Amino acid sequence: MSAADIKAAGPPVPVPPDPQAIGKSSHDDDAPRVQKRKRKKGELLPYFLILPAIVAIAAVYLYPLGKTVVMSFQDMGRRELWSGEPAPWVGFEQFTNILGDSEFWWVTFRTVVFMAICVTLTMGIGLLVALLMRKLSTWVRLVLTACLIAAWSMPLMVAASIFRFMADSDYGLINTLIAKVVGEDWLGHNWYLNPVQGFGIITLLVVWGAIPFVVVTLYAALTQVPQELEEAAALDGASAYGIYKFVTWPVIKPVFTMVATLSVIWDFNVFGQIWLLRGNKPEPEYETLGLYSYSKAFESTSFSQGTAIALITVLLLSGVAVYYLRQLMKTGEVE
Numbered sequence: 001m002s003a004a005d006i007k008a009a010g011p012p013v014p015v016p017p018d019p020q021a022i023g024k025s026s027h028d029d030d031a032p033r034v035q036k037r038k039r040k041k042g043e044l045l046p047y048f049l050i051l052p053a054i055v056a057i058a059a060v061y062l063y064p065l066g067k068t069v070v071m072s073f074q075d076m077g078r079r080e081l082w083s084g085e086p087a088p089w090v091g092f093e094q095f096t097n098i099l100g101d102s103e104f105w106w107v108t109f110r111t112v113v114f115m116a117i118c119v120t121l122t123m124g125i126g127l128l129v130a131l132l133m134r135k136l137s138t139w140v141r142l143v144l145t146a147c148l149i150a151a152w153s154m155p156l157m158v159a160a161s162i163f164r165f166m167a168d169s170d171y172g173l174i175n176t177l178i179a180k181v182v183g184e185d186w187l188g189h190n191w192y193l194n195p196v197q198g199f200g201i202i203t204l205l206v207v208w209g210a211i212p213f214v215v216v217t218l219y220a221a222l223t224q225v226p227q228e229l230e231e232a233a234a235l236d237g238a239s240a241y242g243i244y245k246f247v248t249w250p251v252i253k254p255v256f257t258m259v260a261t262l263s264v265i266w267d268f269n270v271f272g273q274i275w276l277l278r279g280n281k282p283e284p285e286y287e288t289l290g291l292y293s294y295s296k297a298f299e300s301t302s303f304s305q306g307t308a309i310a311l312i313t314v315l316l317l318s319g320v321a322v323y324y325l326r327q328l329m330k331t332g333e334v335e
Contacts, residue, residue: 065314072308078301087304094308104292104309108316111268111288114199118267121207123260126214131244133219145216152212160276163205167191167277192278195285202286205273210266214259221255222248254327261324265317289313 072094076087098104133141166173169190179186192198225248233243271290274282282291289309297306 068307068311071304072311074304076303081303090304094304095312098305098308098312107287107289107292114203114270114288115264115267118203118206118210118270119260119263121203122210122214122263122267123256125207126211126259127218127256129211129215130218130222133215134222148212148215151208152216154209156209156272157276159205159209160273163201163208164277167201195283198277198286202270202273202277205277206267206270209273210263214263217255217259218252221252225251257327258324261320261327264320265324268317268320269313 071087073089073091074087075090075093079085080087133144136144165171167175169175169188174191175186175189178189191201229247230243233247238246269290270288271294274286274288274291278286287295290313293306293309293313295306296309297303300306
């Protein structure tokens with residue numbers, strides 16, 4: 001192209017700038033900063049929401065737990081409690097005396113056996129009722145659920161009064177029904193003279209109060225079992241037990257494990273049921289670790305010894321609590 005051609009073509013026409021490009025170029029550096037700032041605020045929001053609950057838990061649980069630990073290394077009696085004088089430090093003396101006492105080990109053995117029986121009955125009956133609810137019609141299932149919730153919401157004192165009346169030696173329903181079948185020799189039978197029979201009544205109360213939670217929770221887990229898998233297994237010739245073992249159980253196993261772990265913790269710490277059924281003064285044969293700790297602290301006025309027993313109970317249950325938390329985190333990872 002010659003100079004004349006360039007001159008004839010004239011100067012180049014300026015192209016108007018793209019406003020979007022200008023805006024994009026001017027804010028490219030600020031956009032990541034704004035996004036990071038928003039993301040940080042969003043990440044901190046859940047922690048701010050649960051902060052009041054954490055503060056409440058710390059006030060209700062952490063301070064008493066810390067006070068329990070301190071008292072377990074002291075020798076606090078009635079004089080120190082009322083006068084406000086500092087209790088003398090005795091180190092591990094309280095723990096040495098407790099662990100060297102054969103009565104403590106008998107109470108621990110009694111507590112473990114009682115807990116195992118209660119948990120086994122609760123989980124077994126609860127699972128059977130939950131499986132039965134799948135076969136019921138809608139209105140029958142709703143009525144059963146309402147009855148379970150009503151039993152669950154009943155105050156412990158009311159439930160204990162009902163069971164005390166049922167096991168009454170003179171007017172109890174249990175003795176009356178047994179007398180009609182076996183004979184009138186059962187009329188006037190006192191169930192609490194024999195600790196084994198007495199713990200049988202207490203076990204009925206504990207299991208009766210725990211079954212509604214287990215049934216409702218396990219039934220909710222059963223609703224998550226894919227019906228098409230069960231139908232496919234049935235078409236392949238699997239038995240009812242085979243369908244449950246290979247299809248149903250793997251789905252509900254995490255929930256069953258968590259509920260069973262919670263039941264172990266609850267039944268290990270049973271206090272109110274025994275206390276109310278034995279008229280607010282349980283005999284030594286009916287003491288579990290909770291009652292044993294209470295007896296040492298308030299009846300023997302050895303508060304430090306009672307707190308030491310309570311601390312040992314917490315340590316015994318800490319392994320169960322860690323296992324429960326691990327199962328809970330595994331369930332969250334699966335979901």
